[in-house]
Amino acid sequence: MAENLVNFGILGCAKIAIKLARAINLAPNSILYAIASRSLEKAKQFATQNGLPETIKIYGSYEELLDDPSIEVVYLPLPTSLHVQWAVLAAQKKKHVLLEKPAALDVGDLDKILEACVSNGVQFLDGSMWLHHPRTMKMKELLFDSNLVGQVDFIHSSSTAKVPPEFFENNIRVKQDMDALGVLGDLGWYCVGAVLWAKNYRLPNVVSALPAGVTKNSAGIVLSCTACLNYDQDHKTVAIIHCSFFSYTSMDLSITGTQGSLHLKDFVIPYQEGSAFFDLASPATFMDDQTGWNVKTEKVVVDNETPQEALMVQELARLAQGIKKCGFPPDNRWPEISRKTQIVVDAVKKSIDLDCKPVYL
Amino acid sequence: MAENLVNFGILGCAKIAIKLARAINLAPNSILYAIASRSLEKAKQFATQNGLPETIKIYGSYEELLDDPSIEVVYLPLPTSLHVQWAVLAAQKKKHVLLEKPAALDVGDLDKILEACVSNGVQFLDGSMWLHHPRTMKMKELLFDSNLVGQVDFIHSSSTAKVPPEFFENNIRVKQDMDALGVLGDLGWYCVGAVLWAKNYRLPNVVSALPAGVTKNSAGIVLSCTACLNYDQDHKTVAIIHCSFFSYTSMDLSITGTQGSLHLKDFVIPYQEGSAFFDLASPATFMDDQTGWNVKTEKVVVDNETPQEALMVQELARLAQGIKKCGFPPDNRWPEISRKTQIVVDAVKKSIDLDCKPVYL
Incomplete structure (x- = not known):
């Protein structure tokens, strides 16, 4: 237990926990201190298989890990239906909460978690890693500070990932009692998050799922979805989100504005660690004779020494240290981002449930 | 008048005619033979200002040009409301017809033109230049022959071009008696065409404009539009088209399928002549630890010695020569492509007129 490192515990041995275990150890201000599974055997196996150091504490129940006073932050890669129970308990045990997305099944559940965090003075952060990549910061700078894109007219954001056939009925992500939001929670969370990000976290006025774009499994879980998010304030913006378990991996973000446009095809997970681009x-326009463009798109490269998931961990550890050492209050921005994302995800789900009628926010 | 070159006449001195005059002379099998305007003065001015050779015949009326027996093909860059009148007359005068897009105000009008072409044995081609670029052929080859993209799940196609404020009320493209389809005819034609192209010219089942995406001027002309085209046969495909006079130049085409995806950002007019890419x-997927992708997107470069508009002219001149010298019938494929594009453009317009209700095809 190093004095200046924030101790993380991982609650649950989902596949994504491997990535986070690595990230926690890559971040300069945090260390993986303990892992827990519902069985000691499973937790031990996870530690061995993934080459975790022997110094890491291993717990056979979530409660035991949460009772360890050395642990300052808990990462919860649990099925969404378990988020309220364990995130609230983690907050009550004064642990900062890193919650895998989707943050909750609906904003009512999320509010229970956020209230627990507020009343216990702990930081909340959801697992939207891409928000912590320096490329995301650079894009925001160009979007808002330098007016290169201008007023945003149109946003297209998609996230797709092909899954094996057995996934559609058995995976936790498509089970009513586990992840009832289906693809909307797993991938749509990113698309909605990207639209909100591009609109500087203003909520859309109207959200409508498109009848043609909705596919469900036999349990009624959404497997693919296309929806329109509409902004009417100040400057009209139309945003289309598309998420699907049917297509191969894609993660497009295109933002078109009154002055130019911005495109990337790997916004959730960059093609490679260490360097990303958009x-x-x-200002894009045609040459006078319309035989070509006056500008080619510029490839803006942003290097990052630390992977985005480690930067996410680093941010949370930094906030945890600030709270502990300097008495800072938790940073409201992150839970607000999660809450707005959840509100819009909920609206898309509601529109789907209402046969794609528009939902007004 | 060279023996082996097909003689083109241009009916009208719109700005786009400059590009086509150049294209006709760049194409190896055609030559610009005459131009006509409604006034001789205007036609002469056009010829002088654009450095056309003095050998080119200049007519002060459209009828005179159509009566010139040496002219084999007529290019019509006229307001859409004049297409029926002049394209039908051109066909009756046994001229092959190169008609600027949108082909007509609706499919009823287009059928009058196509029937005139059929009954007079002349070739019809609309001015969708991008269909003639070798990049388009290469993409089609990859889309259909090699199954690199697989079954198409989602298509996003947009075309935007910012216009000056005075355009919105005065330009012919937004006038009820000139181009009543507004942005839908001018830019939406490309988006619809790209979706049909990607679906191998199957018509969608349902077309719905999205309420949020529609903006009109005081005369009711559409200035921006987002619509959903839905395919239910065999493999479900959702296509989103977006066209707008508000955003700066963008022309995105993204096709996502069960095996991979294809993207380009300049599908209508490539960034530069001579070489284009997509x-x-x-097969795109994540690496096992989800820290990156297993493949980066491949940049497929396609060089072209001849600009796409000249390739379009070359194709039409080739067909004209086949008809004249070998007695071939006109090629049905091109008018069929135009007709299907018009049907879908009409459906989007109808959906807009019906307050964005779905239109079934």
């Missing part, structure tokens, strides 16, 4: 066209 | 990701 394309910017501004 | 991005292909196949």
Whole structure:
């Protein structure tokens, strides 16, 4: 237990926990201190299989880990239906909460978690890693500070990932009692998050799922979804989100504005660690004779020494240290981002449930 | 008048005619033979200002040009409301017809033109230049022949071009008696065409404009539009089209399928003449630890010695020569492509007129 490192515990041995275990140890201000599974055997196996150091504490129940006073932050890669129970308990045990997305099944559940965090003075952060990549910061700078894109007219955001056939009925992500939001929670969370991010976290006025775009499994869980998010304030913006378990991996974000446009095809997980890019066209227009463009899109490259998931961990550890050492209050921005994302995800779900009628926010 | 070159006449001196005059002379099998405007003065001015050779015949009326027996093909860059009148007359005068898009105000009008072409044995081609670029052929080859993209799940196609404020009330493209389809005819034609192209010219089952995406001027002309085209046969495909006079230049085409995806950001007019590219990701998936992708998108470069508009002219001149010299019948494929595009454009317009209710095809 190093003095200046924030101790993380991982609650549950989902596949994504491997990535986070690595991230916690890559982040310069945090260390993986303990893991827990519902069985000691499973937790031990996870530690061995993934080469975790022998110094890591291993717990055979979630409660035991939460009772360890050395643990300051808990990462919860649990099925969404378990989020309220364990995130609330973690907060009550004064642990900062890193909650895998979707944050909750609906905003009512999320509010229970956020209230527990507020009343216990702990930081909340959801697992939207891409928000912590320096590329995301650079894009925001260009979007808002330098007016290269101008007022945003149109956003297209998609996230798809092909799954094996057995996934559609058996995976926790498509089970009513586990992840009732289906693809909307797993991938749509990113698309909605990207639209909100591009609109500087203003909520859309109206959200409508598109009848053609909705596919469900036999349990009624959404497997693919296309929806329209509409902004009417100040400047009209139309955003289309698309998420699906049927297509191969894609994660497009295109933002078109009055001055130019911004494109990337790997917004959730960059093609490779260490360096990512996006394309910017501004001010894009045709040459006079319309035989070509006056500008080619510029490839803006952003290098990052630390992977985005480690930067996410680093941010949370930094906030945890600030709270502990300097008496800072928890940072409201992160839970607000999660809450707005949840509100819009809920609205898409509600529109689907209402046969794609528009839902007004 | 060279023996082996097909003689083109241009009916009208719109700005786009400059590009086509150049294209006709760049194509190896055609030559610009005459131009006509409604006034001789205007036609002469056009010829002088654009450095056309003095050998080119100049007519002060459209009828005179159509009566010139040496002219084999007529290019019509006229307001859409004039297409029926002049394209039908051109066909009756046994001229092959190169008609600027949108082909007509609706499919009823287009059928009058196509029937005139059929009954007079002349070739019809609309001005969708991008269909003639070798990049388009290469993409089709990859889409259909090699199954790199697989079954198409989702298509996003957009075309936007910012216009000056005065355009919105005065330009012919937003006038009820000139181009009543507004942005839908001018830019939406490309988006619809791209979806049909990607679906191998199957018509969608349902077309719905999205309420949030529709903006009109005071005369009711559509200035921006987002619509959903839905395919239910065999493999479900959702296509989103977006066209707008508000955003700066963008022309995105993204096709996502069960095996991979294909992206380009300049599908209507490539960034530059001579070489164009698109991005292909196949089979795209995450690395096991989800820290990156197993493949980066591949940049597929396609060089072209001849600009796409000249390739379009070349194709039409080739067909004209086949009809003249070998007695071939006109090629049905091109008018069929135009007709299907018009049917879908009409459906989007109808959905807009019906307050965005779905239109079934």
